[in-house]
Structure formats: structure tokens, C-alpha cells
Amino acid sequence: MADTKREIERKYESDDSGLPDLTGVGGVAAVLDKGLMELDATYYDTADERLADAALTLRRRTGGSDAGWHLKFPVGPGVRDEIRAPLSDTIPEEIAALVRSRVRDAELIPLVRLRSARDVRHLVDADGALLAEASVDAVTAERLGGGGGAAQWTEIEVELADDGDPAFLDLVEKRLRKAGVRRSKSPSKLARALEQTGGHRRRSRKKGEPAPMTAGDHVLAYLRAQRDVLVELDPAVRRDVPDSVHRMRVATRRARSTLRSFRSVLDRTVTDPIGVELKWLAGALGIDRDQEVMAERLTAALAALPPGLVTGPVHERLAAWSESRHGGAHAHVTGVLDSRRYLTLLDTLDGLLADPPLRKAAGKQPDKVIAKAVDKDLMTLSALVEQALGAPPGEERDVAVHEARKKAKRTRYAAEAATTALGKPARSLTKAMKNLTTLLGEHQDSVMTRLTLRELSAVAHAAGESAFTYGVLYGREEARAAQAEAELPGLWKEIGSGASV
Template identity: 70%
Template structure:
């Protein structure tokens, strides 16, 4: 079974002078010699080194206290999640699955072997608590998959202890720099090994600074494509908010295709948008369940104990858990499907050879601005039409439609913001406020439907349904409050729109 460790570390170049004295670092009471460790790691990647291009590493390592398979996923500068699996002869299935959005089924083969002699020191405080591990590594790199060669170097690595304060590494960094030690030019040993033994194959060219309308949209679309691919392992690991972030990225791409049809040929993008809609729908089954469960659990927690009649909490927990378990298993199967992997390939191909129309070559201010204004006008009409309806199911549906168009307008404004500046950012913020209000209203609609279903089941089981009715009434009041607030909010938005 894989385990995860948050790895926070910094790497430094070394001239073989060893580790400078670190006893002067604030908080360090002693530097303990932990001896020499011999490490032998074989790194795996696709033949065209897709993991390396994504700053992802997968290795099989022997030696040291953590021998086994290690998958490292980038989180932020100097921060990675290291996912470990027991030592075996082949890549563990659970780790292979976590890189599938990048490998797309291509075989994982040995690409680099790193053998390191690691001289380890522990930095501890006055109580003997480990603050960080500092080591001097003598590294021998050997290229395995291409006619590259070998390389040798020495580096210093400082890794924060589990649960430590990242600010401590800044103190160590200051001491090392004072001693003349410079940060490494490579973010990892593997990156340096690639560089010094033949480079990384076929890198995607770095796009130039956006100039035209098409440039700006493609930059935005690339960001969303990357987010979708990078969220895949987080969704598989069931990390908080991962499903939501992946789903939002699919929506942003779809909205961009629809709003900016004057720039990107919809004859090409519409089939891609349909596949993105399918994936968003599959993701939505899990996400909608999460939102409802959180909302109803919080509402139940707000009630005084005397108003909770019967096993309401237990029934809600069972309902949420059973549905989440079912939709989650299905979702992982969706991510493993040939349809999803084909979609990822399609997105790559579309961005490599985009279906640009004539207006794509024009200045972005006029082209993007006109499209965003058109979307905003649609939202305005939908809000007005919804407010003309009496409270009830028809208004609920109309407000939901207005919310969906407001989201589309928000994403369009975000895509245009680098070119249009403040007015587009202001509109995006306004649309976020509007979708927040309308989202709370729609969540209330869904919560009431769920409460109605749960109360029927509870009643049939002979349980007191009083609490379900009470929660229903509170949700009804929340929806009414949102509807009262909407005219005031929309008046402010409409008056401030200046795009």
C-alpha cells in the first residue's frame, strides 16, 4: 500500500568542501553525524521522457531507510509529494496509475541510474528533536535509454523534518550562502543527470509573450489543459478539492471555445467541447455529492440537540458515504478509460495546431472585448427574465441558467484579462460574486430535493421526520434570502460594468 510524504527540501552545488558548519543556525543545538549511506536508484520514464518534461520523477531505489518505489509530484518550488510503494521488480500499478494522464499508456522504461554516497547529518534542537536532514551527496549518473553517457558531481541537500516549519530552511539557506555555498542550478538530481548525459528529448517550445487575440486565448487554454492533466493524480488520491479543480478547468476550456468562436473555429472545437462536457459530467457526480454532504452536515450541526429527532446524522452519513464510494470507483475507471486518454491527446494536438480564424491575428482589445460584452448581455437578459417570474420551480430553473451563463462570462473575462486589464478583472470578480449567490440558491434547491428523499425513507422506516422538515424550511429561507439579494447585487454589477 502506497504512503505519501510531503517533501520540502533545497539543493546546493558543492565543490567537495563538505558541509559547512550549521551550528550557528538559529534553533540548531547540535549537528549529529549519522554516517554514510549508499543509495542506488533507477529512474523510469516513457521513451520520450514525458515525466521529466512535467518535473515528475519515478524511481526504484535501494539503500537507506526508505528503499522502495518513489513517485514525486511537484506541488510548489522546493515542495513535492513523495508517494512510496514497497520494493518490487516492476512498477507498482498504483504508481503507474498516478502518472497515466502523462504517459497515456506508453510503457515506463529505465532511463537513468543514480548511485549516491550520502554523508548524512541531522540538525536537532535543544530537546533533540529533528529539524532537518543535511547531506553531502557524491553522485554518479548513468544514462540508460539513450547513447548519453555518465556524469559525476557533488551536491548538498537539506530536507525539512516531517511537520517542520519551512521558514527553518530559509535560516539554513542564509548560513550556507554566507559560507559561499550556492543553490543548485537544477531542481533535482534527475534533472541534472538528464542535462549532463544527453538532455531531455523533444521539449515543447515555450510560447512567446501573447500579442494577438489568438495568442492570449491559446495561453489561457494551455493553462487549463495543464490543470486537467495535473489534477488527474490528485483526483485518484482523493485529495480535497481535486475533483472541483479538474472540473472547473474543463469548464473553462469549454467556455473559451464557445465564447470566442470568432477566434477559434467551432467546427473543430465543438467536438472537443462535447468530450470535455462528458468528462465534467462524470466529475460532477462526485463533486455534487461532496457539496451536498458538506452543506447538510453543517446545517445539521447548527441545530440545537433538542431539535435533532431520530438517527438523522447516521442516515446522512450513510447516504453520503455510500454514494461517494460508488461514484469514486466509477470516476477512477473513467480516468483510466481510453476515452479520457484520447481526450488528453486531442487537447495536446489542438493546442499544437490550433484552428485559428482570421480574427485570431488581430489585436486582442477589440476581438476579445466584443465577445465578453456579448456574454455579459446574455447574463443580463437571463437575470431580468428570472426576476420577472414568481418564486417556484420555474424561477429556480431560470436562475440556474443565469448562473451557468454568468460562469461562462467570468471565464471569458479571465481569459481576456491579460489583454484587457482592469475592466476585465473587475467583471470577472463581479461574475464570481453573482455565481456565488446563485450557486448558494441552486445548492438550496438540490439540498431540499435530497432532504425530501431522506425524509421519505426515514418515515418509511418508522423514524421521526421532524428534523428533515426543519432543515428543509431553513434551506427554503436561504433560497428566499438569495432571491431578495439578487436585484441589489445585479444593480451594482450592471452599474459597474465598463468593458
């Protein structure tokens, strides 16, 4: 099984002088010599270096205390999450799955071999507790696959101990700088090896790309951003990182809404089938996300009840329901991400962005084209809100409010896409739509929570348990929905007075 380690480290250029004395820096009482390690790592990537382009590294390493497969994800400057799996001859499936959204059907091949002679020092405090590991690495890099070169260099690496204070690394760096040691220009050994052994590096899309000019440019830029989020969040969803499913689902909805709102820009005969697939993906992600929201809502509501209103094993039943639902939902989502249908969707989005089906309006100035599309969504939303306000209480109003909520989200995403083109009016509308969707979402969550409470109550009753607490929670959910309905007219009046781009 793979495990995860948060790695916080800094790399520095080194010469023959080695590691300066770090005794006394930030509480360092002693610098312990831990000997020399011989490390041998082979880095894998696609032939066109898709992992390196995303600052991901995948290696198989022998030697040292952590021999095995290592997959590193960037978290921030000098911070990476390292996923580790035991040593094997082939890439473990659990590791391969985490890069599948980028690799797709391409083959992962040995790209670079790095051999390092690592001279290790432990920086410890007065109690002998580890503060950081400092090492001097003599590195030999070899480009694999024929036609590549080789390179050699020496570097200093300082890695913070688990749960250490990152400020300690600032103190170490201050001492190193005084000794004439400077930060490495390369973020990783692999990046340096690629640069020095003749391997090409693809240009990042985030650099050197012209600013959007036409209506089509703006729409495609927003759509590209959502595609990037899908690909980037795929590993986090597989790892069950909190909030990752929600964020991925939102990106899916944003992409679909963009295709629907800007049909004057992109040919719908091409984009409508993609919209169908995005709707499918959002629905698949929703199984996990909806359960997550429901569990959080019910847990918080139960915790807010006075003890005297809690009868029977309600906490235990809720916990069991949540755990069983989440486990099944996460397994389903992982299966979806492994499916051919999902990978084909990612390929289709790539193809759309590479060769977009632009209509005539796409080449026009964005102010009128994009504003017209957003205002069209806003007009439809207005009719749905008025319908919800006029519907009688009960199921008919619940359905009407839900339809208005879905359209409010689409209008919000259209306004977001218009922000770079239209500026302040689009930002103001985005904020207004966010407030509206929050209120309508509270209403819909109450509707769904009451359905769940009915189910839990029936199961509890059948087991001979008291259903009283479920009834109390149901009544409170009714009150929350009624409060949302009471606030809607005032909020909509406030929005309607200035809603336009």
C-alpha cells in the same frame, strides 16, 4: 499500497571538505553520525522526457531505509510530495496511474541511473529529537539507453524532519554560506544528471513564449492554460486531494465555455465535438463534486441548529450517507480518468492547440473581436436573468434561475479569457459575474439540498426515526433560496448599469 510523505529539503554544492560543523545552529545540540548508505536509483521517463519537463521524478531505488518506487510532485521551492510504493520489478499500477495524464500511451523507460554513497548525519536537539537529516552524497550518474554519457559530483542535502519548522533550514543555510557552501543550481539530482549526461530538456511553455497579439493568440492562451490545469490536477483527483475535483471541473467548464463563446475565432465544426466531450467530463466530475458540496452544506446547517431541534440519529445518518456517496463517486471519477475516452480528449486538446482551426477573425486585433464575443454572452445572460425575475415562484423560477446561472458562468469565463486583451473592463466584468454566480449558486444549492433532504427524510421515516429535523432544515433552505431571490434584482441592477467590455 502507496503512501505520501511531504519532503522539505535543500541541496548544496560540495567539495572535499564535506559537511561543516552544524552544532549550535537553531537548537542543534548534537550531530550524530548515522553511517554510510549505498543507494542505487533508476529513473523512469518517456523518451521525450515528459515527466522531467513537468519537474516530476519517478524512480526505483534500492538501499537505505525507504527502498521502493518513489514518485515526486513539486509543491513549491524545495518542497515536494513523495508517493511511495513497495519495491517490485515493474512500475506499480497505482504509481503509473498518477502520471497517466502526461504519459498517455507512451512507454516509461529507464532513463538515468544514479548511484550515491550517502554519508548521513542527524541533527538533534537537547532532547534527542530529530531536527533534520544532513548528508553528503557522492553521486555517479549514467545515462541509459545507449549514446548517453556519465557524470560525477558531490552535494550536500539537508532534509527537514517531519513536521519541522522550515525556518530551521534558513539557519542551517546561513551557517553553510559562512563556510563557503552554496546552493545547488539544479533543483534535483535527476535534473543535474540530465544536464550533464547529454540528455535534452524540452523548453517549458511558460518561458520564452511570445506575448499574445491577435484575438486567436489570446483565446488559445486561455484554452492552453485550462488544458494544463486538467493535466496537472489529474494526480490530485486520483489521490482525493481536497478541492481537486472542483478545480478540475472548473477548468473543464472554462475550456468548454471558451470554445462556445469564441466561435468567431475557432471553427465550431472542429470545436463543437470537443465541447461535447468536455461536457461529459464535467458531468463525470460533478458526481463527486456535487455530493461534496451537499455534504458540507448539510453538515454545516445541522451544526448550526440548536440541540433541541435535532431529534433522532440525524448526525449518524448524514455521515453514513456522505461516506457511501463519496466512496462510490470517487471510484467512478477514477474510472473516468483511466478511460480511453478521457485520454483521447486530452490528446484532442493537444492537437487543437498544436494546429488550431482558426477563422479569419482570429488574425484580427483582439479588442473588437473578443469584446464582441463577450458582449454577445452578456446580452443572452441579460435575457435569462429577466426571465428568471419574471417567473412565478416554484419550479419554473428554479429552472430559470439555474439557466441564468449557467450563462453567467460562461460569461464570467469569457471575461476572464478577455482580461489580458481588454484589461480593466474585462476584470470588472469578471468580478461582477463572480458575484452573480455566487448568488445564483446559493439558490441552486438550496434547490438541490431540499431534494436531498426529502430523500433522507423518507429513509428516516421508513426506519421509524423522527423526520422533524429534516423538516426544519428544509424550511431553512427555503428561506435561503428566498433570500437569494430577493437580492437578485438589486444585484442585477447594479451589474447592468456598467456591464460591458
